Amino acid sequence: MSIEPDSRGWLVISVSTASAPDSLRVQVWRKLRSLGALYLQQSVCLLPARPPVVREIRRLVDRVRHQGGTARVLPMAFTDPAEEQAVIAELNAARDTEYAEVLERLPGLRQELADEQARGNATYAEVEESEADLQRFRTWMGKVAARDYFDAPAGQAARDAVEQAAEELAAFEEAALHAEAPRLRAVKEK
Incomplete structure (x- = not known):
């Protein structure tokens, strides 16, 4: 073939x-x-x-x-450019639906980070768990992007939202490092 x-x-x-x-x-x-x-x-x-x-x-x-x-x-x-554009629009709409699902679920990760920090639970274990969640979003985005042949409009917003979550996770990790540092010093001093 x-x-x-x-x-x-x-x-x-x-x-x-x-x-x-x-x-x-x-x-x-x-x-x-x-x-x-x-x-x-x-x-x-x-x-x-x-x-x-x-x-x-x-x-x-x-x-x-x-x-x-x-x-x-x-x-x-295609012999009719309008028909080809209609197909491209349909493909983009399908990708936009997938990106919308990412955008719908991503705030849950961001809220979890905020909640854990507010509870004073910025720990290495929470960082690991959130990193795994973020990696799942990145993997999911990679799969959607691989079939986004015509740059669906919602793609950029979804990529930006994932990067914003990554920045928030980095800040959370920094807070966890600072929170655990005094505990580690106290253990060493004993």
Whole structure:
């Protein structure tokens, strides 16, 4: 199969797993969702023909065919610029929904930092827990950004919010360091 990357082109992907193991259907669905595919109808979706997408689709098609399914990938170009813009808007709307979820959940981490500091509970254990939470947000953002092919409008606000949380965590960590330093000196003096 020869699919060539094209920064302006598109791929129409059609997959059938009817005669393949049930697990393949789930694998295909998850992979296409992770790539941000826009479904045109059941088992037919559209993705921009970017190099990382082309690479992943080649792998997916090989897996489908080796496990008894069928797959077709057709390069295409829009003949109507308005239709292409409508598809891009739909893809951006899907990414904006994902970014909105990040923005909706992120204040919980920031509030937890503020609450712990207000309780005088700025400790190394709390820093570790919050670092793990922040890393989950960064990982989540990385996955959304990887399928944000057209710079969805909410992306920058979500990136800024994650960075703001990182700055607040750094300040919390500094407070934890200062809070634990006197305790460590007191232990050494005994």
